[in-house]
Amino acid sequence: MLALYTYWRSSASYRARIALNLKGLEYEARPVHILKGEQKAADYHAVNPQHRVPALVHDGRVLTQSLAIIEYLDEQFPQPALLPKDSLGRARVRSLSLIPACEIQPLQNSGTGVHMQAALGLSAEQIAAWRVHWNTLGLQAYEDHLVADRETGRFSHGDTPTMADCFLVPQCYAARRLGIDIDNKYPTIARIEAACAKLEAFQRAHPDQQPDRA
Numbered sequence: 001m002l003a004l005y006t007y008w009r010s011s012a013s014y015r016a017r018i019a020l021n022l023k024g025l026e027y028e029a030r031p032v033h034i035l036k037g038e039q040k041a042a043d044y045h046a047v048n049p050q051h052r053v054p055a056l057v058h059d060g061r062v063l064t065q066s067l068a069i070i071e072y073l074d075e076q077f078p079q080p081a082l083l084p085k086d087s088l089g090r091a092r093v094r095s096l097s098l099i100p101a102c103e104i105q106p107l108q109n110s111g112t113g114v115h116m117q118a119a120l121g122l123s124a125e126q127i128a129a130w131r132v133h134w135n136t137l138g139l140q141a142y143e144d145h146l147v148a149d150r151e152t153g154r155f156s157h158g159d160t161p162t163m164a165d166c167f168l169v170p171q172c173y174a175a176r177r178l179g180i181d182i183d184n185k186y187p188t189i190a191r192i193e194a195a196c197a198k199l200e201a202f203q204r205a206h207p208d209q210q211p212d213r214a
């Protein structure tokens with residue numbers, strides 16, 4: 001049995017939803033409304049003491065951190081593979097995935113914004129500019145990798161979706177919400193995002209398709 005603690009607009013939850021769908025796995029969605037603070041409630045603390053989504057439950061065991069969740073799914077349910085067979089390929093896919101995971105999303109996270117406002121007194125406009133800054137830097141680096149590397153194909157790594165695409169597409173969604181012009185600034189990312197959008201696994205994972213959509 002699989003269940004996913006998720007929030008419709010959470011980019012980290014969106015990554016896990018894509019991976020579950022690519023694997024063809026059915027799961028129970030357990031919404032956690034992070035803007036209402038439900039991630040800090042005592043019952044969710046027992047699930048994830050870090051108070052973040054997503055969290056995956058598989059046969060009674062809880063996993064946290066989207067990258068760990070996706071790698072776990074790839075090991076438990078190997079087909080279709082989301083990581084390449086070769087070490088260099090796996091390193092490249094992890095490296096691309098970690099750009100959104102480590103260099104962008106933590107800096108744009110809702111909890112980060114709340115703290116910047118409370119601790120530093122920053123305005124909504126200043127926080128939005130901060131988020132645009134880190135999205136722009138990270139996406140430019142991702143684009144430059146795609147352009148430079150011969151492994152780039154129809155998707156971020158080769159001609160089938162990998163874990164990197166599970167991270168890229170939600171980051172594009174977040175960047176577009178911030179008004180970043182992905183189509184003109186990052187044409188290779190835009191091409192891959194469009195290829196992903198044609199696949200049902202990505203369509204079903206989209207925030208607009210989630211039962212807890214506001």
Ligand SMILES: N[C@@H](CCC(=O)N[C@@H](CS)C(=O)NCC(=O)O)C(=O)O
Pocket residue numbers: 009010011012013034039051052053054064065066067101109110111112
């Ligand atoms: N590194 C974590 C990030 C998880 C994360 O930051 N989730 C956000 C939503 S995208 C969250 O739960 N934020 C709630 C908060 O900061 O209070 C992962 O990849 O799973």
